[in-house]
Amino acid sequence: MYNNMGDIPERWQGFSNEEIAIAKYLEALGQQVAKNLQEGALGAGRQGDAFVNGVLTEFKTLDSGATENTIKNRVNKSIKGMGQAREIIIDARHSCLDENTARNGTFKALGIGRGKIDGITVIGDGFFFRYQPKLIDIYG
DSSP states (O other), rough: OSSSSGGGGGGTTTTOOOHHHHHHHHHTTTTEEOOOOTOOOOOOOOOOOOOETTTTEEEEOOOOOOOOHHHHHHHHHHHSSSSSSEEEEOOOTTTOOOOHHHHHHHHHHHHHHTTTTTTTEEEEEEEEEEEEOOOTTTTO
């Protein structure tokens, strides 16, 4: 689809190679992805890398050798940084994580991110899933 950096859509200008890989994957699924131009802007507040279907989203990519704790740590770092979006997409392709290990790491991340994130999506080699923190109705 896009063979080199010159072929990327204008809405992706400013993405890293890793972010472009995530954007390509998501758009192949029919999602609309655009670079967040406010990311890193002084005084812009909590920002993320992109808008996915209009939702501010942070992209994370895992390196080879990642573990379930890597997912938890990446999410924790995003939360502590206070400059990240509440929706996180993690690209675990090429990290050697299997689906079960990725799910375990996501559950750990949801535990520490309670109230600070809206959802975590993980793209893996042969799997794709999304979890949201479970909201508990204390009045119900």
